[in-house]
Amino acid sequence: MPRYLVLTELFLPTKGGTAVWFAEVYRRLSGKETHIVTADVPGASEVDTNHPNSIHRINMRRVAWLRPESLSMYVNLFFKSLYLAATRRFDAVHAGRALPEGLCAWAVARLTFHPVVIYAHGEELTTWGHGGKYKAMRFALRHADHVIANSQFTRDELIKMDVDPMHITLISPGVDIERFRPGLPCDDLRQSVGVAPEGKLVLSVGRLSRRKGFDQVIKALPELIKAGINVQYALIGIGEDQEYLLDLARVHGVADRVHLLGHVNAIDLPRWYNACNAFAMPNREINGDTEGFGMVFIEAAACGKPSVAGDAGGAKQAVQDGVTGIVVDGQSCTAVIDALSQLLSDANVAAKMGSAGYERAVNDFSWDRVAEQTRLLSIIN
Numbered sequence: 001m002p003r004y005l006v007l008t009e010l011f012l013p014t015k016g017g018t019a020v021w022f023a024e025v026y027r028r029l030s031g032k033e034t035h036i037v038t039a040d041v042p043g044a045s046e047v048d049t050n051h052p053n054s055i056h057r058i059n060m061r062r063v064a065w066l067r068p069e070s071l072s073m074y075v076n077l078f079f080k081s082l083y084l085a086a087t088r089r090f091d092a093v094h095a096g097r098a099l100p101e102g103l104c105a106w107a108v109a110r111l112t113f114h115p116v117v118i119y120a121h122g123e124e125l126t127t128w129g130h131g132g133k134y135k136a137m138r139f140a141l142r143h144a145d146h147v148i149a150n151s152q153f154t155r156d157e158l159i160k161m162d163v164d165p166m167h168i169t170l171i172s173p174g175v176d177i178e179r180f181r182p183g184l185p186c187d188d189l190r191q192s193v194g195v196a197p198e199g200k201l202v203l204s205v206g207r208l209s210r211r212k213g214f215d216q217v218i219k220a221l222p223e224l225i226k227a228g229i230n231v232q233y234a235l236i237g238i239g240e241d242q243e244y245l246l247d248l249a250r251v252h253g254v255a256d257r258v259h260l261l262g263h264v265n266a267i268d269l270p271r272w273y274n275a276c277n278a279f280a281m282p283n284r285e286i287n288g289d290t291e292g293f294g295m296v297f298i299e300a301a302a303c304g305k306p307s308v309a310g311d312a313g314g315a316k317q318a319v320q321d322g323v324t325g326i327v328v329d330g331q332s333c334t335a336v337i338d339a340l341s342q343l344l345s346d347a348n349v350a351a352k353m354g355s356a357g358y359e360r361a362v363n364d365f366s367w368d369r370v371a372e373q374t375r376l377l378s379i380i381n
Contacts, residue, residue: 002375003033005085005114007077007105008096009060011038012047015263016207017295018121021173021370022096027052028371035084037077056080060100070100078104085112092117092377095140097124099133102140115145117377122154122292122314125161126285138162146377150293151314169377172317173295174370175302177362179270182304186275189268193259195275199230200344203276203305205269205296208239208260211289213282213310213330215245220337221254229344234259236272273303278343278350283310284330294318297325298365301357306350308339324357 006026010019026034032054040057048055058076062069077100085093085108095105095118102118109116118141128134141147141163148171149155155168195201206212214235224231235245235258242260249258264272273279279300283291290313297307297318309319310330321327326342328335343350 001030001033002091003030003089004035004092004094005081005088005090005105005108006034006036006053006094006096007038007081007101007108008036009039009073009101010096011036011055012051013043014039014041017173018096020295023047023051024174024176024367025371025374028367029375035088035090037081037084056084074100074104077101078107081105081108082111085109085114090114092145095119095144097121098137098140099124102144103136106140106143109145117146117148118144119148119150120154120158121150122157123290125154125157126288126290148374148377151317153290153314153317154292169373171370171373172293172365173298174365174367175295175298175361177302177366180273180299180302180361181270182274182358184271184274184303186271189271189275193232193234194256195232196230199232200277201275202231202233202278202280202340202344203236203272203300204234204280205236205272205299206281208235208237208241208245209289210241210244211283211286211291211312213280213284213336214241215248216282216284216330216333216336217280217340218245218248218254218258219252219333220340221257222252223337224340224344225254225257227341227345229341231344232257232259234261234272234276236261236264236269238262270299270303273300273305276300276305278308278340279305279325280308280336280340281310281315282308282328282330282336282339283312283315285312291315298361301325301354302361302365304354304358306343306353306357308336308343320356320360324353324360326353 012023031052035054037056039060060073092115093105093109095101105116147168249255293314307319307325309315316327319325326339
């Protein structure tokens with residue numbers, strides 16, 4: 001059984017796909033022999049008690065008066081990880097991102113003679129400019145023994161940074177196919193947001209940020225209603241765009257059809273996917289910020305639902321255009337309207353795409369499969 005030292009700021013109970021990814025994969029790879037160094041956050045003790053790996057929580061908060069602000073984070077992460085690597089036996093050091101984890105992991109791995117693996121998610125490669133932070137990230141990625149890219153888009157960006165293609169392995173995030181599955185009861189959820197018996201529900205899940213394209217869905221609603229589609233829109237997530245989206249709904253006269261739900265109970269999330277007729281995240285690139293992959297598309301697919309995705313970044317790998325959903329130009333509201341109209345108006349098309357997405361999620365994206373792909377890296381190294 002492989003043993004890993006894993007450095008990741010993002011880990012449960014922190015929200016987000018990356019935190020889920022690491023919690024799900026390493027629990028499947030080994031038990032207490034794998035040690036995870038992560039941020040001390042509220043609610044951590046309950047997660048740590050129930051998680052099969054050994055979890056070490058450290059202070060990873062930035063200090064405003066330090067230069068750089070992240071200095072204490074690097075120091076804490078480095079020394080805790082170095083101590084663990086020097087006092088326990090590991091097969092490899094894995095880092096959740098290039099910075100800060102990857103740079104610390106590289107230093108620890110070289111001092112203790114371990115191979116180092118760094119995850120690349122996509123958006124950090126295109127948004128960190130070309131200053132000192134970018135150079136540090138590029139150094140860590142180029143000197144890693146292996147880099148895990150979450151999509152072909154991310155792999156291509158890594159190659160542009162002169163990372164050796166032979167050192168890059170494509171492993172996309174997965175889904176818990178036992179938790180996310182079709183057939184879950186959801187009538188109460190549909191009723192809670194005013195979906196009529198014959199009505200339609202569009203669902204989005206994700207951080208409320210502009211590049212996700214949730215504003216385009218809101219702008220599409222008036223045209224869908226004009227076309228005779230009785231539609232409601234539920235959006236799960238929090239973020240900086242909350243007031244913008246609420247104002248947009250009011251401006252377009254659909255405030256009564258837009259439901260910003262914030263965070264929902266973890267038990268209810270798969271039921272919300274079941275409750276919708278179509279999932280939508282028509283993402284777009286904004287100033288280099290883009291979607292690296294989009295785990296939410298795979299969660300929707302696992303529940304048998306078709307998706308509308310943007311063609312920016314790695315989302316077009318998460319959704320197969322015309323097979324498991326429709327990939328559109330996320331900059332075009334017309335394209336979003338047409339895609340949603342097709343999925344909401346033609347139940348046969350939606351069902352066929354939903355079925356194809358389900359088969360793909362089960363066969364290609366289960367966490368067991370992702371964990372096995374990750375385990376094989378220890379053989380390569």
